[in-house]
Amino acid sequence: MRAAVYPLLAGCLCLLRTAAEESPLPRELLERLSRSDIRSISDLQRLLEIDSVENEVIQDDHKDVSHGNLKREHTPTHTRHRRSTVVDEATPAGCQVRTAIYEIPRRQVDPASANFLLWPPCVEVMRCTGCCNTGNVRCQAARQRQRTVKVAKVEYVRRRPKLREVQVTLEDHLECVCTNRHNNGIR
Structure with a gap:
């Protein structure tokens, strides 16, 4: 059965x-x-x-799951x-907060210059991911918070590296809900 x-x-x-x-x-x-x-x-x-x-x-044509x-x-x-x-038995990947990788955009650190490196280039953030029961709704953050982290900005001035610490604001999701795709109202 x-x-x-x-x-x-x-x-x-x-x-x-x-x-x-x-x-x-x-x-x-x-x-x-x-x-x-x-x-x-x-x-x-x-x-x-x-x-x-x-x-x-x-x-299933995708049989590379270990x-x-x-x-x-x-x-x-x-x-x-x-x-x-x-x-x-398939386990649903429900709508919830999970760890995700966020690549820090260079323009977020310095939109006027391109001659620098960032370290680390990506960080972990908490994001709402997963599925709702139908395609009419989507997983979305109900509450979020801002946090600030320090990253290293390495600029090359006269062929010599110059290191500065720069603050970057990240957004973490705290709570998730399934919302209607058409009117963005919380169900």
Whole structure:
């Protein structure tokens, strides 16, 4: 039974993605999905009030995922298909604050000059990333804060390096929400 629900999620998510563009699904269904916290295929099945699920194997052309390097917070549920391949249940990458890499734009340090280097050229910031349940909504920051960091600006004056410390303001996201793409209102 559990093996039968894995492809349902892939199929529903594909339908939801196209639904935002073409809207072949009822608007009521899209709204219900966008407001729901779906954490598993069982949650999706209950929300859609589906009693059973057909098992369909979908071939994926992107098979370069290394299972050994994946970090999981829980033990994955998996099943074996033909050729004894282990198939894990997909875990949603929900809308939340995560560490991201931010490359400091040179124009943020000195918009009038190009003859310098920055160190470090990139830093870690906290940003809202992840998916909402439908394509009609997007993950966006609800609260953010500014912080200032020191970076080294290395200029070359008469072929000699000159080092200065420069302050750069960064924005960290503190809280995320799924918002409507069309009217930017918080749901």
